[in-house]
Amino acid sequence: MDTMIMKMPAVALRGMVILPGMVAHFDVSRAKSIKAVEEAMMDEQKIFLVAQKDVEQENPDIEDLFKIGIIAEVKQVIKLQNNIVRILVEGKERAELSAFLENPDYLLAEIIRFDEEVDDGLPEEAKEAMLRSIQETFGKYVVVNPKMGKELQRQLSEITDLEKLMNQLANSLPVHFGEKQKILDAVSMTERYEVLMALLLKEIEIIAIKNDFQAKVKAHVDKNQKEYLLREQMKVIREELGEDNTESDADHFAEALGKIRADKEVKEKIKKEIDRFKNISSSSSESAVARGYIETLLELPWNKTSRDNKDLKNAEQILNADHYGLEKVKERMLEFLAVRNLTSKGESPIICLVGPPGTGKTSIARSVAKALDKKYVRISLGGVRDEAEIRGHRRTYVGAMPGRIVNGLRSAGVKNPLMLLDEIDKMSSDYKGDTASALLEVLDAEQNKKFRDHYVEIPIDLSEVLFIATANSVQDIPRPLLDRMELIEVTSYTENEKLHIAKEHLLAKQMERNGIRPEQLAITDKAMAKIISGYTREAGVRNLERKLGEICRKAARPLYEGEKEKIKVTEQNLEKFLGKEKYSFDKKNDTDEVGIVRGLAWTSVGGDTLEIEVNIMPGKGEFQLTGQLGDVMKESAQAGISYIRSVSEEYHIPKKFFQENDIHIHIPEGAVPKDGPSAGITMATAMLSAITKTPVRADVAMTGEITLRGRVLPIGGLKEKTLAAKNAGIKTICVPKKNEKDIDEISPEIKKGLKIVFVEQMKDVLDVAFVKEQK
Incomplete structure (x- = not known):
C-alpha cells in the first residue's frame, strides 16, 4: 500500500465520525477549530477531521484522539451567533494522524495519506461474494428495522462496486460513533468487510430482541387496556341497570x-x-x-367470642333433662362452669369421654354446649389417616384447604365453641403422616394458644375452645395424646337405667319421628323390661332405640288406616311387634358341680358371664386349652396350674397325679375369641375342683388375675361384670381386694341382692367357692 505524508489544518470532532463519501454538517465553537476552518478555506478547502476518545476533553492532545481520521472538503461555512460556525463537509479519504506541528493558532496535523485504490489484491469473485453477502444481510436488517426503508435497500442493491457499497452502508447505519470509528480504522477492504458484517449481524440480533420485548409488552398492555375498557363498560351498564355490585x-x-x-x-x-x-x-x-x-x-373468628351462660342451676336442669344417670360427667361439667365463673376465664379443660358404643357420649357433648350456650362443632376422626386433615394443606398444592380444626372454627363463627372430637381412638396413620401426633398441638394447653394451620399460616388461638373427645377404648388412644386429656368413664347402663332412658327419652323421640301422637301408643313397663332383656344385648341404648322405632313403625299402619285408635304393647303381645326373643342370659346352674366355675368377663357391649369347664382324664400329663382363648388367658391358665402344683400336698394331691393325668380346660362358645387378664382365679378354682373332686357353688361367680404364689390381682370393668352376675342370678361374687374402691362407686341399685366378697389370696376364693362338707 503506497503512502504519502501531508500537512493540513485539523479539527477534533466530539461524538462524531465522518466516513468517506459522507456529507455532514457540524458546529464548531472552539477558537482553534474555527481558525483551522478559516485556514482550510484560504488554501484548497481541505481539512483533516479526527474524533476525540473523550467527548468532554476541551484541549485534546494527540494521545486523546483516534489514530485514523478523514480528509474532508469544506463545502460551506456559516457563521452563527455566539461565535459558533456551522460547516458542511464531504469525507474524501482516510488518513493516519502522525503528529501535530507547532502552531499557536490552530491544530496543524502531519498526516499519512492512504491510497484508496489499493484493495488487497482481492479477486473479482471474492469481491462479488462480499457484495452479495452485505446486500443480503442488509435485507435481513431492513426486515427487523423497517425504519431504514425499502428505498435505501433498493439503492444499495443497485451498487456494484464493493468499496462504494461499504461506504454508503457505513454512512447510513444509525450506530454509535465508536462503531463508526471501527469502520474508519479498517483500512483494507477485507478488514472493513468483516467489521461491517459483524456490526450488521449484531444490530440485527439486538433489534430482533428489542422487537420481541416490545411485542410482549404491547400484547400485555393491549390485554390490560382491553380488560380495563370492558370493566368500565360493565360498570356503566350496571349503573344504568341500577345494580349495586359495582365494587370489585x-x-x-x-x-x-x-x-x-x-x-x-x-x-x-x-x-x-x-x-x-x-x-x-x-x-x-x-x-x-x-x-x-x-x-x-x-x-375466621380471630377475636370474636360468644358469652357463656353462667347459670349453674340452668346448666344442671338441662343436663338432667337430656340424660338419665351419668352423674360423674354432669358433676365435672358443672365444676368447670363454677371455675369459669370464679376466674372469669380459666383454662378450658380437654375432656375425653370413654365408654362402650351407644352410651350417649356424643349427645352429652351436645347437651353441655346447650347448657353453656356455646356453639357446637362436631369433628369425626374415625378413619382419618392424613395429617393434612388436622393441620391443613400447604398453599403450594393444587386444591389446598384448611384442616378440620380451622374449618370447625370457621363454621362456628366464634373462637370459643365446644368442639367434639368424635371417635378419637379410631384414627390411623400412613405415609401421609401421623394424625395423632398432629393432634398433640391442638390438645396441649401450652401449645394451642398459637396453633399453626399449614394453609392459614397465621397462628390461631385455640386456648378458649372447650374440647371434648370421645372414644370406645382407652387402649387404642396413643399414650402422648392420652396424657393431654382428662378421662371420664361413661359406663354401661343397668336395666333400670335403660328402662328410665327408654321411657323418658327414646320412646317419645321415636314416636315423634314416626308421626305417632302420645295418646296413640303405650308400652307397659313389663314389656319395656322384656325388650331390654330379651331383644337387646348391649352396654348402651342404641339397639333399644331401634327396637322402639320398629314398634312405632308396626303401629303406624293400623293407626293410619283407622283399624285402631290406640295401641297398647304388653308383655303378652310384644312378640307380634318384635318376633321371638333373641337373647337370654345364661342363668346360674341349679346344682353345685365339680370342675365348673362361673367367671365374669367384660366385652365391648357390656358385661357377661363365662362358664369354665375342666375335665381330668388318664393320660401323660398333657395340658389342653380350647374355646378360642387368647395368649393372656393361656398364660393365666399356666400360672394357675403352677400354683396348684405348688400347693398339691396341702390338698392331698398324689405326687404322680400330674404325670399320669391330662387336664382339659374349655370355655363354651368356641367360635367367639376370648382374651383378658381377669379369668386367672376362675380357671385355677375350676382345675383344683376337678383335681380334688370338690363341688363348686353354683351361685358364686368370680373375677381376678392370679400369680404363681396365689395372690389375686385387680382387674377392670367391674360395673359391667357385676351387672352381668346379677342378671345371671348369681348371689355371691369374689372380687380382688384392691378393687374395693371401684365397688364403692357402683350404684346401690346394682349391688342390691349381691354378696360381694373381697379376696387377696387363692385360699380366700376357695373358702367361698368350694362346697363345705356336711359334718
Missing part, C-alpha cells in the same frame, strides 16, 4: 377487613394479601387461589 372483589375484601375483630398483625397480613390480589389478573389461575385464601382468613 378487592374493595369488598377491604371493606370486610375493616369490620373483623383481629390483632394488628393479622390485619396487616390480610391487607398485604388483598393488595397482592389487586395486582393479579382476574383471568389468572392464581387469582382464584388468592381469592379463596383471603375469604378463608376473613371468615
